[in-house]
Amino acid sequence: MTNLRETLGRHVRDGSVPGAVTLVARGDEVEVQAVGSADIEGSAPMARDSIFRVASITKPVTAAAAMMLVDDGRIALDDPVGPWLPELASPVVVRDPAGPVDDVVPAERAITVADLLTFRAGYGFPSDFSLPAVELLVSELKQGPPQPQRIAAPDDWMAALSRIPLLHQPGRAWLYNACSDILGVLIARASGRSLLEFFAERLFEPLGMTDTGFAVPAADRDRFTSFYRPDAAGGLQPVDAPDGQWSSIPAFPSGAGGLVSTVDDLHSFARMLLDEGTADGRRLLSPSSVRQMTTDHLTPSQREASALFLEGQGWGYGGSVDVVAVDPWNVPGRYGWVGGTGTAAHLTPSTGAVTILLTQCEMTNPSPPTVMRDFWRYAAGA
Template identity: 65%
Template sequence: MLERWFADGVVPGAVALVAREGQIEAAAVGELDRESPVRIASVGKPVTAALVLQLVDDGVLALDDPVERWLPELADRRVVRTPGAPVTDTVPAVRPFTVRDVLESRAGYGFPADFTLPALAPLVAELGQGPPQPQRVAPPDEWTATLAGIPMLHQPGEAWLYNTCSDLQGVLAARATGQPLEHLLAERLFEPLGMPDTGFHAPPGSLSPLYRPGPDGTLMVADPPDGQWSTPPPFPSGAGGLVSTLDDVFTFLRMLRSGGRVKDGRRVLSPHAVRLMTTDHLSDRQRADSKLFLAGQGWGYGGSVDVARREPWNVPGRYGWVGGTGTAAHVVRSTGLVTVLLTQREMTDPTPPPLMREFWRYAAGG
């Protein structure tokens, strides 16, 4: 399957893994192999959520704590009067948003289905939200101060909104512990799990290019090997800044499949934390309003949760997410299935591209 998409020029390289019933099948083509570091983009969102839940497990954070306790810049929030109102027409937030709101992506900040709403403009222009650009985003304290000047799109808990809450999770974890996000992730997740090739930048010369399809389908280099992921970023993005490898991503998903344990039996997440991550928390209305991103499925902490059998691969409880750099990673805890697909061809919209969908169909046995 991968060979055909490579031969047709759809992807310059791809690497994939399917693990089921004790068997692991992996394949690679073109510029990528099993050891290649890859910009995983939003596939890193579950990793950030797992870190925050570790801090909840350890009592550093509590789910119903107001985030302003650690990020006082975000106290006394203002919300646009209606989603379509100008950013100058605001009302007070009815309550502070909490750690739970941020984990559920319902804190009031982020992308809805309608990208024309006025309150989104400063998220993009001033905060750098959108496709990952790690070297062009301000450091965490400056980023948070900028966010404080942007009104929320919805009241806390009212709507599911994409992306910004995952960055907030990373900023919150760092502020609550007094440690940089990159150090926290290495100490609490990457080292215990055995994910040596995951971080916010890659060794010089190790990355392949990131490609972007033009209007006629021709691939152009969007980020060269010595580009934005080749040096430590000023803002380590919990929403989409990580570089990883096929086996490191598989290792993380295997931990979730095992209920929070690493391969040797040590626990890094409580069973309760894993359940929270992999359970849908959205209302029917919120799922319907988020169809552009979620295609009718739900959202746990850091990733989608399948609730409807719309396609052969949609198994209720299937958890994971896709990245705008052409990446996808999922686990079905009830069956033990784990799937990982890594390319470096940017997606042009939130809809999974044909290669991704064919890979999922193959993994589902179709």
């Protein structure tokens, strides 16, 4: 079987990625590989402690933070979100998803905390990005690829969201992305702390996630990778440099895709979930909350309608859950997610396995790129 370094090296040599850092853990056996460079100029070799924009791998972290508030008794899964998010207390829904955004009907029921965690609140991306209500999410809320310095502060962002109708009635359909950003605002308001402060106090500090946050301090930018977008000619175009959009704390800390991190920090988070919410003997999450996070909550029809993003798999809280073994890496119960910046992090409770891949190339569509699929095949022993 090809080793991990060679698996990754093929993609560095063909120019599809400048570099990558990966971690494969099977119980106490941990393999880490760093290949290539932190940028296309080759100015610095990739290293185990290289820092990456992890994009949507932020979503499981946000879900865990929300479940901490559930464990605290501050919020409950069945609670309407209106007391913390009054902007969403009386939502309206477009009569026809393809129709005009001013042709609306009242929501049949309130949006709940569970709706946000399962991505069934009515806001987000369906398979058709051209729908009028979806276009407003992109233009008004900057939903899409992470751009932290271009998003309004939470109160202004929520005010804009309140003017956009739901695409579906609450609970009816799974829609991607927006619910994690909304959940981040709810966490901050319910806790009385900024999202960064809550993450740091309840997750990052207890787990030793010293390189995870919404910005990279100047002293650490020599470890921060550059970010690229593939072009039509097969090359890579610069999108963000180490002194770019993640060089200062943003006005809107995105619970959907704003974090930077390293393989070891993400491994610490994964180990906490595998250990049923504990780390170094300290309980951070209840076992019940971990099980709810890592259990599929979708109906078969919701999974089918979400195939563009989920490829037939289910959704827990903040991440997908494998329900069918379509490919070697699809192990029933595997939980995690991918980031549009070319990142992926998964754990499998039944085996104790953790797989993390960090690259710095934007995914051009929801389907995972070849380097990601090759990495998963290696991790699965295929």
